[in-house]
Amino acid sequence: MNPKLLFWIPALLRVTFIVIGAAIVWWLFGAVYGLGVGLLAMSTQYYVQLTYLSQLGAWMDDPHSSRLPDGWGAWTNIFSRLYRLRRDDERHQAELTEWLARFRQAMHLLPDGVAIMDDVLFLEWCNPAAERHLGLTLGRDKGMRVTNLVRHPDFIDYIVLGRYEQPLTLSLRDRKLICQIIPFENRRQILVTHDATETDRIEEMRRDFIANASHELRTPLTVIVGFLEIASSGMQIDPASREAHLKLMTEQAHRMQRLIEDMLTLSRLESMDYPLRSEHVDVPALVESIAQEARALSGGKHEITTSVDGPDVMGSTEELRSAFGNLVSNAVRYTPAGGKVHISWTNNGGGPQFAVTDTGIGIEQKHIARLTERFYRVDKSRSRDTQGTGLGLAIVKHVLLRHGGTLTIKSEAGKGSSFIVSLPKK
Structure with a gap:
């Protein structure tokens, strides 16, 4: 049925009953009593409507499904519909709050820094990693311009030029950071920072390891190859020299063997595929x-x-x-x-x-x-x-x-x- 009819039919019925009741009193006791009863009934109706209207206004100041009145007459339907709407709204709000809490927790646990800025680079929010990377404090720096907080010429140039397709590598606070700005929505930007210090250190260790291992292996190989070239050239070598050469080659071969065994041991100890067997x-x-x-x-x-x-x-x-x-x-x-x-x-x-x-x-x-x-x-x-x-x-x-x-x-x-x-x- 049409919602308008659901409202007007009961209202017209209540007015009709009041008129009929007043007419009966008029017929039995006279016009004065009839008009008095009709006026009293209409005043009561008016008072009830004002009471529920006042309750609705008070509820609107602090809308909560548990505080909504039951109502009477047409107000029953109104309050019932408001109750359903408010209950759905509270459920959606609870879900949004839960998702927001999960999002913030995830952002707090991220190893990368995330800072949200508006279109004029005022800081709106950042996670703890961004605070560590950029030297920020959310409670103190919120609402301040990021370029005033991170005073590094390369960073300011990156912001001013607006070439955000490529990330910026930055040396800041004794750390190597990779920064990139990602525009989103119409009036906001995300600044993402990644700490590459440890990656660089590991890469440097890898280069040093290869260089040192090559150097350590070069000396014994040079000795062994040199003596083998002398032996293969047909040059006459006295027994004492040959004995000394063989002894030195054996020592260098054992040195290479020990080095390779230690390298394999280190590799095994660092491997995730080789768990400790207690x-x-x-x-x-x-x-x-x-x-x-x-x-x-x-x-x-x-x-x-x-x-x-x-x-x-x-x-x-x-x-x-x-x-x-x-x-x-x-x-x-x-x-x-x-x-x-x-x-x-x-x-x-x-x-x-x-x-x-x-x-x-x-x-x-x-x-x-x-x-x-x-x-x-x-x-x-x-x-x-x-x-x-x-x-x-x-x-x-x-x-x-x-x-x-x-x-x-x-x-x-x-x-x-x-x-x-x-x-x-x-």
Whole structure:
């Protein structure tokens, strides 16, 4: 039925009933009573309408579905329709609020910075990553022009020229940022920032690794190829020289073999396809085995002692053997003949510790922070003499990362060093 008819028919019926009632009273009791009853009934109707109209006005000031009156007559239908509309609106508003909360949470968790600006570059909103990248504070800088907040000539030129097809690479706050502006809607723009510092560092490490590995492999290959060319040329070589050449080629071949094995070990430790296989590790037996290997490497030139007062642990026996063995072999190689090397396994309040202390040549403080970098050498000539590959401490670092451990280095040039491995309690 037509909604207008649903309104007017009941209204006309109520007026008709009032008129009929007043007419009956008029006929029974006279005109005065009839008119009085009719006026009273119409006044009552008028008062009811004003009351519901007042309630509607009060509800409009704070519209909420739970506070809507029930109504009477035509107002029942009006309030019912308003209730349905308000209920749907509240549901949609709740959904929008939930989606907005999810959006803000997602924006807060994004590693990339996102800043929303209007058409004249006034900041409207930004996520924490944008605050870190650009040095912004949303509560303080909201409503300010971004070019006044980020005072970098390249950034301002990028904004002024409006060439947003290509991103801008920016060095800002000791970080390398890739910035790009994306226009959206009619009067807003999005500034997206990506921190490429770590990517650049990894790329630089990759280039250094390739360069260092190539350099390390070049020397033994040059020696071997040189001697092979002499041998293949038919030149007469006396037995003593031939013996020396063969010995040197064997040494260089073993050096290449050790280098390649260490590189493969590092690659395996860094691979996500090679998860840690935890097992029970008999650390006292492991320490004793490493000490015996150290004594064999020393050849009786050093005093090597051990002290074991710690628990067994869960981890990879082979990986821990590699890490502990690298530390002990380094101590033997870099300690002059007659020096001391002490290996200990203890348990303190923070968890078990493996420590190697020597009376060797020591390390200057400026080198300690970089010792675990691949191919980093304090003294390149001495590293060649000790047959090191330059990857031992890098292997130690990655093994400890997989076991949740840390490496602490204490050293003083000319007085010896201490390498302390701390493992978690569990």
